[in-house]
Amino acid sequence: MGEDAAAPGYDAVVISVPTDGSYLGVLRTATAGIAARLQFALDEIEDLRIAVDEACGMLLPLAATGGELTCRFEIGHDALAVEVSVPTDGTVQLPSAQSFAWQVLTALAGDVTATAVAGRAAIRLVGRGATMPTGTG
Numbered sequence: 001m002g003e004d005a006a007a008p009g010y011d012a013v014v015i016s017v018p019t020d021g022s023y024l025g026v027l028r029t030a031t032a033g034i035a036a037r038l039q040f041a042l043d044e045i046e047d048l049r050i051a052v053d054e055a056c057g058m059l060l061p062l063a064a065t066g067g068e069l070t071c072r073f074e075i076g077h078d079a080l081a082v083e084v085s086v087p088t089d090g091t092v093q094l095p096s097a098q099s100f101a102w103q104v105l106t107a108l109a110g111d112v113t114a115t116a117v118a119g120r121a122a123i124r125l126v127g128r129g130a131t132m133p134t135g136t137g
Contacts, residue, residue, distance in 0.1 A: 030071070
């Protein structure tokens with residue numbers, strides 16, 4: 001997100017669900033709702049919704065048993081950042097930037113990063129809606 005992301009007045013929404021694929025619909029719906037609130041175009045909403053679903057799908061196999069999948073939406077005036085993360089048992093192998101899944105993810109979201117630090121694996125996506133108004137938050 002832009003340098004203003006840490007400025008006061010920006011909203012953050014955090015949703016945690018069990019690490020079970022049957023709960024991903026909750027995160028897809030939340031993603032679509034927040035992007036719609038920010039006036040993303042319909043195709044931008046769908047791309048971001050699918051990207052969040054793909055990111056979750058990449059992380060679920062890495063999750064520690066009994067952990068929660070956490071999705072944090074950071075709403076700024078110029079972007080919507082979504083970070084999906086899971087607790088892990090030790091060292092994990094994140095998807096390669098050359099993998100097909102990663103290529104799909106970057107095609108949908110553009111700005112994508114992945115980290116595995118201190119027992120937690122995360123994928124961060126940043127969506128910038130073309131029709132996003134300034135001054136939201």
